[in-house]
Amino acid sequence: MDLIVSKKWLLARMYEPDLVIVDCRFELGRPTAGQEAFAQSHIPGAIYLDLEVDLSSPVSTHGGRHPLPDPDVLAKRLSQAGISNNSRIVAYDDQGGMYASRLWWLLRWLGHDSVYVMDEGFSAWKDGGYPITDAQPTIIPASFVPNLRHDMLADMNKVKQSLSNPGVLLVDSRDASRYAGEQEPIDAKAGHIPGAINSFWKQVSDDSGAWKSDQLLSSQFSRLTEAMDKGQEAIIYCGSGVSACPNVLALHKLGYSQVKLYAGSWSDWISYEENPVATGEE
Incomplete structure (x- = not known):
């Protein structure tokens, strides 16, 4: 299966029980912008993961501006978000796939292959007349166990x-x-x-x-x-x-x-x- 999925592909499967949709929108210099955009509207059922809060470690002397998260800390956060080792994950953003690809890479690094990026991003989804909501999703915690690559x-x-x-x-x-x-x-x-x-x-x-x-x-x-x-x-x-x-x-x-x-x-x-x-x- 291709690592990039279309809007139509996601629409047809968005309510399948093993599918987790993750909103990764973020703006450098405006750290709350992604969370605010998610609160305003998102793909139904999607959860939100933040680049700096969830998908990075705190900045220190070395490691860069977005240090890799500790694998066990990230696995715990994924579990809290309802992602298990059996989940299929589709990530999207509105920044050309940059932040969605970060989550894709992190999950692959943790040993999880069933992760994909939605083509084009949220604005294309919204402008295409696909469903959106401002409802907060109901999250059922799961268990994600990392197997580092x-x-x-x-x-x-x-x-x-x-x-x-x-x-x-x-x-x-x-x-x-x-x-x-x-x-x-x-x-x-x-x-x-x-x-x-x-x-x-x-x-x-x-x-x-x-x-x-x-x-x-x-x-x-x-x-x-x-x-x-x-x-x-x-x-x-x-x-x-x-x-x-x-x-x-x-x-x-x-x-x-x-x-x-x-x-x-x-x-x-x-x-x-x-x-x-x-x-x-x-």
């Missing part, structure tokens, strides 16, 4: 070791100007990890906000997939480990499940003063 993750030391390893390809998922170090609106230093190539995460979608076909994605990621076909390893990062997730998801769609996420990403990398920084193109 450590091989999905790269830490700072792994990335640092890769700088001198031609068998590892680093991919920066931020927009071209941040990658090149021309501007940096969020983090303390501008630039990218030396040797990284750039593949802006928003390019997984077309101009309408729908995910591109596998054929288009395959063409777009050809440099990366050709490297992996030859046995190279790929590590994907962004600013804080969130917007890299759509790129990881796209590669999974194409059958490249061995790709790793550098969860701390650029904001973790620059928290170590000694780490080198590159600017311009690679």
Whole structure:
């Protein structure tokens, strides 16, 4: 089954008992905006999980702006939200799939495969005349037991070791100007990890906000997939480990499940003063 599901697919199955719909809307700089949007209207039966409250650990010296949540803490939160190891989860947001993809990655990291992202997002659902509600869902707690996939993750030391390893390809998922170090609106230093190539995460979608076909994605990621076909390893990062997730998801769609996420990403990398920084193109 495809990892991206259509609005029609979800409409046909939204009341099936093992399906859990998760609203992941969030806005950087406005931390309550997603919760407020959910309270106003959401897909019927959906629960809300917040990027910074539920899907990240508190910020500290290292780990980036959105550190990975503790697996046991996240599993407990998923259980409270009614998600079990037998649940099918469909995540959505209204930000191009960035936050929904974060939940997708986290669940895969916890060993759960039955997780999908709804194409296009909430505004397309609403504008398409699909049902919405402001009713708070009734949540029946469940039991979610994590089974961590450590091989999905790269830490700072792994990335640092890769700088001198031609068998590892680093991919920066931020927009071209941040990658090149021309501007940096969020983090303390501008630039990218030396040797990284750039593949802006928003390019997984077309101009309408729908995910591109596998054929288009395959063409777009050809440099990366050709490297992996030859046995190279790929590590994907962004600013804080969130917007890299759509790129990881796209590669999974194409059958490249061995790709790793550098969860701390650029904001973790620059928290170590000694780490080198590159600017311009690679």
